[in-house]
Amino acid sequence: MKLTTKLLAASAIVSASSAYAVDLEVMHWWTSGGEAAAVNELAKAVNENTEHNWIDGAIAGGGDTARPVMVSRIIGGDPPAAFQFNHGLQAQELIEAGLMLDLTDVAEAEGWEDMVNPASLLDACTYEGRVYCAPVNIHSWQWMWLSNGAFEEAGLEVPETWTEFVADADALREAGIVPLAMGGQSWQQNGSFGVMAVALAGLDNLLAVNRDKDASVVRGEAYGEVFQAFADAREMAEGLDVQDWNQATNAVITGTAAAQIMGDWAQGEFAVAGMTAGEDYSCLPGLGEIAILDTGGDAFYFPVTGDPEIEAAQKEMAALLLSPEVQVAFNSVKGSLPIRGDVDLTSVNDCTQKGLDLLANGDTMPSGNQLLSPDTTTQLNDLMTEFWNTPSMTAEDAQERYAQIIESAN
């Protein structure tokens, strides 16, 4: 009798541990209001649909602050269960070193290949034919957000293109409104420059620089105009001292600034502030000059832990992140576009619709993270933020140094 009880107890323990709930620590840098609400959707999905627990490991301060923490934890042998990266070249060396979990079996079982749209997203997760990350959203940089109220106050029509916007700058100044909102972090300044480059110099020139690393194009006339325009933008942004991108977005929301060049993640902030696209704010993809969006975005990577239970939980989570329900819930809140073409977002506003149309037309280009190594991106960030904050630095200086960085890029 006693023995049977013991056996029963033992088998109970065994069966219990086979359905072991794993604590999944997920590291990310989604900390602004709209982003935090979106992450909450992911956490809810994991907690409700699986046995596992989402342990939130948010790191404030943006990707430049968060990525070093993540990388040092992974290299140091204390990896989180999952972490957010912008897919592309950022994680390549981690994959080469065998530190990332191979998700190919999940991808095949779930049919990611047929489902992920555009296909370039999955390509960015693929290394030597194996899939290493789960893309969760599409984000594009090429947007300008305008405050309808600010233009109204200055007695102006909301502009349709960058050129019109520049013409309005003086009138906005007279009305006491800062024409362009720009945060102090270097990635914002370099990113805005990239948007202006594709809008004003065209896609061919941008790809020649970023993909083919052709420095002569940087020194050429078309890019020269972009640098000049960027120097003008520097003047337009004077008078607003903010650091984070969402503080700059907030200046547009409150009408102290008229416009901001920022990726579509800014739309989440407008949504949290209860503003309506088309009425309270407007958006110009490609700055109104060119109909194109890049298909960057966020993806989750899963470090190798060597523990089969954690590995199973990681794969379960990867599959869940791409499921239609999670895609709709997450992207509706975050203001980004879903990575699968077969779902409908619950609330599609004007701006999201513009984005979806461009995506459906195939007006897309690879994102900066997919073309430039983090080393080069860091150098360009440093250069552009130095230029932005040094009024005595001329557009020609910046152009020449930009060309030198592109020349030495690997």
Next chain:
Amino acid sequence: MAIADDSGRAPANGGTRGARRPMRIFRNLWSKIALLPMIATAVIIFFGGTIWTVVYSFTSSGLLPRRDWVGLAQYERLWSTAKWIISIQNLALYGFFSLIFTLVIGFVLAALLDRKIRFEDTFRTIFLYPFALSFIVTGLVWQWILNPEFGVQGVVRDLGWTSFTFNPLNDPDIVMFGLLIAGLWQGTGLIMCIMLAGMRGIDDDIWKASRVDGIPAWKTYVKIIIPMMRPVFVTSVVLIASGIIKLYDLVVAQTSGGPGISSEVPAKYVMQAMFGGQNLGQGFAASTMMLLSVVIILVPWALLEFGGRKRG
């Protein structure tokens, strides 16, 4: 700290020199054997790690170290990078003012407390309290205090001086002084306590003698007390200098190197290159340069300070 310990022991060794000199290494043999594991740790971790870093600074290591030799390429790139040059200048500026102001303010505060004032304990606690806060908290607090809209500038403007401008964190020319204020606020309390301890160690008879001779208090401090407190000053300088060279978290919390790259510091350059830019080789080259600068300054000074004792 090891250097300071040596200075305390030096006279004792000096006294027993002469007759027993050849046997010196065998004195206290068992305690030396007991220390072996610690010595091994220090040698392997500190020297081993340092040499490894220097060796890999000659490679093109990316996110992970690899032995792909590129000669001095990382150093050439380092010294042609504007951000690195600015980092060095910033550190020199911060170091110079931080060293002087910390010593002066620390000493003056300690001297004032030393006058046997009332509520000394309260004042001491208040002055030392900031030291209990980390640099991250200090940086955030001062970021808010110096915020043009809500901080000092905003408050003064609300009081009626509408043209008052004090916005160091957004002015590339004076941003380092914004950092300096925060650094001093955090660090002077500790130095004050060390100085105060030093002053308390000075014999009361000296004060009595100077009073009998009618020497003013300030003159006693400058001519008698400061020379007597030399070891205390040495300890303070070592503490302050090590704080300066590793200046990093304060910058990250307060300005994150901005505006632009005008408040970058070498340690931040290293971190950014290694993990942000995924370029270990560049980071190693920069940290090797940091080590080199410390060695160049510290070694002659240490020889002068501690090597001279042998003559006496």
